[in-house]
Amino acid sequence: MMKDNWQYYARYTLKGANQSNDFFKIEAFKDQDFPIKIPLEFAQLIDKSNKNDPLLRQVISSKVLSKSENFSLLPLEEEKYSPVAGLIHKYPNRVLLITSQVCAIHCQYCFRQNFNYSEHDAISNWNEVQNYIVNDVKINEVILSGGDLLSLSDDKLSILIDNIANIAHIKTLRIHTRSIVVMPSRITDKLADTLNQSRLNVVIVLHTNHAQELSVKFAQKITKLSGVTLLNQSVLLKGVNDSIKILTELCLKLFDLGILPYYLHMLDKVQGAQDFLVKDDDAIQLHQQLKNNLSGYLVPKLVRDNGNHSKDWLL
Ligand code: SF4
Incomplete structure (x- = not known):
């Protein structure tokens, strides 16, 4: 091979x-x-x-094995918002599809590490998922998540994206992925063609936490996605990126590569990730410093998913 x-x-x-x-x-x-x-x-x-x-x-896991208050196995309780297996509907205009249970990497802070993937596969349940979307014309955006959608083959992806594009009221396709950062070889010519040529507005939200992840190979490969809007979200992680120098470098390097910083997420409190938690006060202070260091369009929004219907904006 x-x-x-x-x-x-x-x-x-x-x-x-x-x-x-x-x-x-x-x-x-x-x-x-x-x-x-x-x-x-x-x-x-x-x-x-x-x-x-x-x-x-x-x-690497430095897991605190004892249970910690406020940390749970499924911090976002996403299944409460799943009217159809494989589909999560929290906001009127958009739905999120769970398209794969596989990821290229296992991040030890992952909030979905205990998610019940076996009962949520939008691809094997496509007919029901499609009917749900077709019958709600308020939905104009489909978000593909997982696991990681890009663990699927190019052929499967192409079929899925065509199926979504065939629903007339869908305007935007958003893909959340960490695969192409941690495994840039995943950006194949066929994948790039599928995304660049879709009739949908295609947005990719990369998950990058540190400038060191943005390799030379990634920088070369990402240029193939010329028809795609590229955004980034990071998780604020103690011992990884909780410093003004690191966050500033990350935002600047992303911009050099044509990617806009979008969200800086507070940690979702999943059991075992306690060591990654950055306190609210420290996060707010870091964010204020970022605003001093960077032009406004390079400052990601500091948010926390509150597990209900919305995000809390910390600032
Ligand atoms: S790539 Fe995303 S979904 Fe997969 S383990 Fe990492 S954080 Fe979780």
């Missing part, structure tokens, strides 16, 4: 504690409920001599 083929990287991913400890020559990885998974393209960006490397920190 060719080495610049994304399936190669998807297959030869570091999995489990033993492989990861061997690769990084450390003993910090432990096997756990949310299994370790690190794509090679991401692993190669990690400084093996730095045990506090900000990319390493995101994939």
Whole structure:
């Protein structure tokens, strides 16, 4: 299999504690409920001599095993807003589809790490999902999430996007993905053609937390998505990006690559992610400093998903 083929990287991913400890020559990885998974393209960006490397920190669990107050298995209770399996409808104009349970990487702060994917697959339940969207003309935007949609093949993606484009009142397709940051080989010519040529307004919201994740290869590949609006959202993570220098660098580097910073999310309080929590006061202070450092259009909105119908704007 060719080495610049994304399936190669998807297959030869570091999995489990033993492989990861061997690769990084450390003993910090432990096997756990949310299994370790690190794509090679991401692993190669990690400084093996730095045990506090900000990319390493995101994939290594330093889990507090005892239960913590206010942290739960499913912090956003998304299933409450799922009228049809695989579809989440929180806001009148848009629906979110769960399209895959697979991710290129397992981020240890992930709020969906305990999500019941087996009962929520919008693709296998497509007829019901489609009927629901067709029958509600207020919906003009479809958001594709997962897991990570881009773990599907280009052919499956193309069919799904065509099916969505066939619903006349849908204007915008938004894709939330971390795959193309952690595995840039995923941006194939066929994927780029599908997205660039769609009749829909296509928006990709990348999930990037640190400028070190934005590799040379990513910078080359992202230019293929010339017909797509590119935004970024980050999670504010203690020990990863909770510094004004790091956040400023990230926003500037994103802009250099044609990507606008969109959201800076407070951590969703999932059990096991306690060590990543940044306090509200510290987050607000960081955000104020960002406003001083950057032009307004480069400052992401500081938000927290409140698990109900909306986001809390912290500022
Ligand atoms: S890529 Fe996104 S959905 Fe997948 S583990 Fe990371 S945060 Fe969770």
